[in-house]
Amino acid sequence: MRRHIISVLMENEPGALSRVVGLFAQRNYNIESLNVAPTDDPTLSRLTLTTIGADDKIEQITKQLNKLIDVVKLVDLSEGSHIERELMFLKVKVSGAQRAEIKRTTDIFRGQIVDVTSSTYVIQLTGDSDKLDAFIQAVAPVSVLEVVRTGVSGIARGEKVLSL
Amino acid sequence: MELLSGAEMVIRSLADEGVEYIYGYPGGALLHVYDALFRQDRVTHILVRHEQAATHMADGYARASGKPGVALVTSGPGATNTITGIATAYMDSIPMVVISGQVPSDFIGTDMFQETDMVGISRPIVKHSFLVKRAEDIPMTIKKAFHIAQSGRPGPVVVDIPKDITNPSDKFEYVYPKKIKLRSYNPPQKGHSGQIRKALDLLMQAKRPIIYSGGGVILGQAAEVLTELAQKLNFPVTNTLMGLGGYPGSDRQFLGMLGMHGSYAANLAMHHADVILAVGARFDDRVTNGVAKFCPTAKIVHIDIDPASISKNIRADVPIVGPVKAVLNEMLGAVKDSKREADKEAINSWWKQVDEWRSSKGTFPYDRGDGGIIKPQAVIEALYETTKGDAFVTSDVGQHQMFAAQYYKFDKPNRWINSGGLGTMGFGFPAAMGVKLHYPDHDVACVTGEGSIQMNIQELSTCLQYDLPIKIITLNNQALGMVRQWQDMQYDSRYSHSYMESLPDFKRLVEAYGHVGITVEKPDDLKGAMEEAFALKDRLVFLDVKVDPNEHVYPMQIKDGSMRDMWLSKTERT
DSSP states (O other), X not given: XXXXXXXXXXXXXXXXXXXXHHHHHHXXXXXXXXXXXXXXXTTEEEEEEEEEEOHHHHHHHHHHHHHSTTEEEEEEGXXXXXXXXXXXXXXXXXXXXXXXXXXXXXXXXXXXXXXXXXXXXXXXXXXXXXXXXXHHHHTTTSEEEEEEEOOOEEEESTTOOOOO | OEEEEHHHHHHHHHHHHTOOEEEEEOOGGGHHXXXXXXXXXXXXXXXXXXXXXXXXXXXXXXHHHSSOEEEEEOSTHHHHTTHHHHHHHHHTTOOXXXXXXXXXXXXXXXXXXXXXXXXXXXXXXXXXXXXXXXXXXXXXXXXXXHHHHHSSSOOEEEEEEEXXXXXXXXXXXXXXXXXXXXXXXXXXXXXXXXXXXXXXXXXXXXXXXXXXXXXXXXXXXXXXXXXXHHHHHTOOEEEOGGGTTSSOTXXXXXXXXXXTTOOHHHHHHHHHOSEEEEESOOOOHHHHSSGGGSOTTOEEEEEESOGGGTTSSSOOSEEEESOHHHHHHHHHHHHHHXXXXXXXXXXXXXXXXXXXXXXXXXXXXXXXTTSSSBOHHHHHHHHHHHHTTOSEEEEOSSHHHHHHHHHSOOOSTTOEEOOOXXXXXXXXXXXXXXXXXXXXXXXXXXEEETTTGGGSGGGHHHHHHHTOOOEEEEEEOSBXXXXXXXXXXXXXXXXXXXXXXXXXXXXXXXXXXXXXXXXXXXXHHHHHHHHHHHHOTTSOEEEEEEBOTTOOOSSEEOTTSOXXXXXXXXXXXX
16 A cells, blocks of 8 residues: 555546546545646646555556546556645734744745734745645644645656646 | 538438438427428437337447437537437447537526536437537537447447537538548557557467457457367367447357356356456456455457456456557468467367357257246257258347347357446337337347336337338346346345336337237247248237246356356255
8 A cells, every 4th residue: 555646647528537537436536635737738627635545556546547538648667666745824813922832833835924913924935745744733732723734745766747 | 511500410411421211309408400400311319119129229230230320419408318328338438429419509508498517418428428509619529429339349429419500591501521530549540569469479378278259359350260270270169248249149159148147158268267368358247256265277369459458357468559450460460371279189189178168058059848837948949950950039138138149040240239337128129120220121129028118118009100011029027137147146035116017018008119920839839920020020019928037047156266166946056
């Protein structure tokens, strides 16, 4: 059982996303996170999803995804060297000495405070999922009001590209 | 250039695609299309009595002819009634195009009268689907639908068309595209030569080989080349339920169907094989029995057009992705060119063993009884003799289906038409109608049960309207036979709702519909009645055969065992 990042280039057509998501539900596969947007080519969307499974299950997932008519190409990024990032917004309730403490922690994690009120901060943080998890733990003593995460986006290192 | 409305384009595109018959039922969302249908004569519409039957008719036609079948249905209930037929086609990889009407574009999502999200509701059971957005897109969309439905691993495609797009007063330039290219869809045209070489090496060294061929051989029109290769190599052959006719059923090398109700010889040969050549078969659980105990000594060569079918249930040692016909042709060519031969000595002693299994148990033996009651197996044997093995035979699902598969020897592909994957009761009768329309000069028989036939019996009316003289042979055991068999074997004969109580008098029922009904109750009358039914060339004949209600289908594999673990009768197991 290993975590995989599957990146899919698909037709930017209505219903294409529902076919991908529906496939996972229909075949009893799990989606950990999902992230989709158009690419520089407006006819194509790029979808990145993370899932956990044994090798034979992941093989089936990629084969079944490839069978979808809207799927143009896909790659399992976790098979090679790659970069992955996730964006998180974290809204915390802060007062008094906590304000400076949270600011310091945010700096250590190379995050930014992007909104400030007399009682709250909104912190923006990018990184891999583990780093984001670690940050949430680090600020655990203060009251976390809201967490928003985008899901993983990824790209292969070096000259390897996923394109037509 | 010609100007056509969206509605006219729908029908014209079908005509230009070469579609002769469509099966359907009108309704509000489709009225423009039905009006366009009225004003042309290239496409013939068959009015069914239930949309499910329309899809099964299209399906039956597709299975017999190899060409996509087409159904035309309205929005809402018309569309939802096709779901069982679409799922049936999907499970068996049958090319089909279902055109459904939809409420006008502006109203989509408002829960308008007779609205359902057809694209959404059918999504898990289609190869692909389209919601048409503009009338101008209709010809291209229909072209794409047919291309997708019949290429690669075939399957059903839905085209959902909102009513406003078929408005007769809006006209557009019409050209039916000649070719289609989809950047995201390129099914393989041939197999990997390196893999084919590897496969041949295995086959030539095999001591105990067997060919296990499935529906893909029929769909891929590869029966001829498979037969030639199998005979050249002198390997034993077994077919799946879907693959019957892919190798001549009456040939010496054929061991009968394999799997849950497969023959003793086929299942034992599979279990003891050292090399299995799996062709267009997907290792369905009805074949493999317990996956953990499946064929412990076998290396597996698996040819399939769908990469996802390879190593899904059973890991292949040599996977070959490609059209079975092209791959088998390449294999056959290589065998001929290199003058390579299989290990003759080993194969001969393998045949000795296989023949011993076959002769010790027979292919499909059964207790013929004392002549007091008709055995269901005898009905199929009578059907085989009467039609000389040359009929198209459709079936529903249950004991009768297995008896037909076991006792009718199919020597040609596309002659055995049944719902293998989904197991749809109600399939056989409308499927037979689809076959008969396209093969009016051939015998078409629907082997069914008194349970299954009642699931689409309203189509007797359609048969009268279009004069479809098929033969319906009902193995009437007054119970849901296969359900009851399982209840006998696994639930201490507690027959929870497996009885068909209050059965109609089928003879009088079919007579009410204007057809011929014959009731057969005595073994001595069986052959005569069967001959009478087929002698009445121009009439639909419903043969209601009262058979032994206590008969079980054997062999039957023992749950979670290996291929060779079988019940051979009520008291004997392997």
